[in-house]
Amino acid sequence: xxxxxxxxxxxxxxxxxxxxxxxxxxxxxxxxxxxxxxxxxxxxxxxxxxxxxxxxxxxxxxxxxxxxxxxxxxxxxxxxxxxxxxxxxxxxxxxxxxxxxxxxxxxxxxxxxxxxxxxxxxxxxxxxxxxxxxxxxxxxxxxxxxxxxxxxxxxxxxxx
Numbered sequence: 001x002x003x004x005x006x007x008x009x010x011x012x013x014x015x016x017x018x019x020x021x022x023x024x025x026x027x028x029x030x031x032x033x034x035x036x037x038x039x040x041x042x043x044x045x046x047x048x049x050x051x052x053x054x055x056x057x058x059x060x061x062x063x064x065x066x067x068x069x070x071x072x073x074x075x076x077x078x079x080x081x082x083x084x085x086x087x088x089x090x091x092x093x094x095x096x097x098x099x100x101x102x103x104x105x106x107x108x109x110x111x112x113x114x115x116x117x118x119x120x121x122x123x124x125x126x127x128x129x130x131x132x133x134x135x136x137x138x139x140x141x142x143x144x145x146x147x148x149x150x151x152x153x154x155x156x157x158x159x160x
């Protein structure tokens with residue numbers, strides 16, 4: 001019984017929403033891949049990969065890694081909203097070839113990622129080896145995403 005109560009409480013937190021939405025976007029990306037392949041849609045494979053890797057996996061990781069930013073209700077909800085709004089702008093701008101919209105979304109994503117990276121790199125006295133390892137892996141994921149944003153923005157402008 002206590003496991004279901006804890007699960008229901010987690011769903012009401014920013015971390016729970018990040019994890020749940022992230023998992024849902026992984027599934028959505030798979031469905032997009034299944035639908036766009038046979039239809040030979042030009043941006044279908046990009047959209048599927050973006051939904052799975054950037055929107056889904058990264059967001060689910062944000063909800064699972066110990067982070068003060070995500071655990072705090074105010075900043076957690078702001079990060080959730082910023083991450084999803086930024087991704088929506090990148091996707092919409094890419095699909096309709098509007099690089100300015102992609103730029104706006106990329107900037108919003110960059111802000112979220114930098115906030116999370118700074119928070120992730122802060123040490124906590126109660127961190128054990130497992131938490132330190134999780135933070136290290138998460139920091140590496142954040143750095144990969146941060147580096148990929150300018151690359152994606154340049155590609156959006158070249159393709160438009």
